Amino acid sequence: MKLLYALKNPSSETILEPALTPAQRTAFERSLRSWYEQHARVLPWRNVRNPYRTWLSEVMLQQTRVNAVLEHYERFLRRFPTIISLALAPEEEVLAQWSGLGYYRRARMLHRTAKLVVEEYGGELPSTSAGLRRLPGIGTYTAAAIASIAFGESIAVVDGNVERVLLRVLGLPETSGAKMAEFLERTANALVPRRNAGDHNQAMMELGAMICTPRSPRCAECPVFALCRTRGEHPTLERTPMRSERVRYALTTRRKQEGLEVLLQRRPMEASLMANMLELPQLSMHKDTGALVLLEEPLLRVRHSIVGTNYYVEVVGMATRRDAGKHALRGDAMEWVPATKLQEVPLTGLARKVLQRMKLMKLPSGMPQEVPLLIGRGGRASAGKKG
C-alpha cells in the first residue's frame, strides 16, 4: 500500500498540479472559515492587534503545545509588557520566565531581537514577512504568521498542522525535502484569501490541532471532509526510537535565618543543552555513593524525556553541602538559592518539576500550597505534612 502513494509522490516531479481546482479551493476556504467562526478556541493571543504579543505567542508556540504556552504567556507579558521592557531586561530574567517551556535558544533569540529592534528599528517590528524574516529566531513560518496575523499581509503559513491537513486532503504521504516544502507553500498560498489571511492561517492550524490530528483524526466533524482524499491517517516518515538512561540528582537544603535554601548547580556556558541554566547537582549512577545515600530510598522518582532520551530520574536527599560536594560529578558552579527566589532563576524544566513536587517551590497558580518538605541535618528526609 506504500506503493500506491509512491506513485504520486510530489518529490518525483510527476506532481499533480494544480492540486485543487479553483472551485475546490473556494469551497475549502469557505467551509474552513465557517467552521472556524463556530469552533475557534478562545486564546489570549487571538483578536489582539499588537505585533509584540503576536511575535511572543508565535515564538512560544514553536514546537510547543498550546497548553504549555498558556502557562507562560500571560506571566511573561506581565513581567515584560512591551518590547522595550524585554530589551532592557537581563537575559537571566528572560530565561527564568521561560523556564519549563524548553528550547531555550528561542528565549535568547527573542531577547536579542528585542534589543536589536529597540536599538536599530526604533522599537517597531518590521511589518512585512520579508522584513521579519531577517530577524533572529524568525524563520519562514513565524515571519508569515506575524505578518498575516498582526499586519494583515496575505501570505500562508505552513507549519506541521498545515502540512498534515494539505497532504491528507490531497491524498499524499509525508516526505521530506525542499521540493516538498515549496510545493506545500504554493498549495497553501493558493488557499489564502486576500483579506483575513491571519484568521485563515489560524483556522488551518486549528483544524490540524483539533480535527485533523496526527492520530485518530475526527473526520466526522471535519468541515472539508467532502474534499478529502484520505479521510484518516496518512503515511508518515519514521522517526528514530528513544533511548533510555538512568540519572541521579541530589536535593540538598539548608536553613538560614531568612528561610530555606536549595543547592543548585549551574550548567556550563558552552553546554549545547540548556546552557547556563540551573539544575540539581548530578550524581554518578555507577560509583559507590556512600552509606548516606544508600541508607534511604530516593525522595522522588520521575521520568523525564528530552529529545531522543528517556531519563529515569532518582532524586536523593542529602543533608549537607559537604555530602553533596563529595558525590557531585563537578564540585564547582554550586549556588545556594533561597526557596523564595526559585521563580526568579533560570531552572531547567526537570529541576523545576522536582522542586515543585517536593513543595519547595510554588506551583504555577491557584494550586493548593503545602508546607515545604524539609531535609534535616541528620540526613533524614521528613515531610512537613501534618500528622
Add this chain to the structure above:
DNA sequence: CAGCCGTGGGG
C-alpha cells in the same frame, strides 16, 4: 540537508 534543541499531555 540532517541533526540538534525541551517538555508534558494524550492515546
Add this chain to the structure above:
DNA sequence: TCCCCAAGGCT
C-alpha cells in the same frame, strides 16, 4: 504504562 510528537529555526 509506554510511546507519540507539537503553531520551527539554526548550523
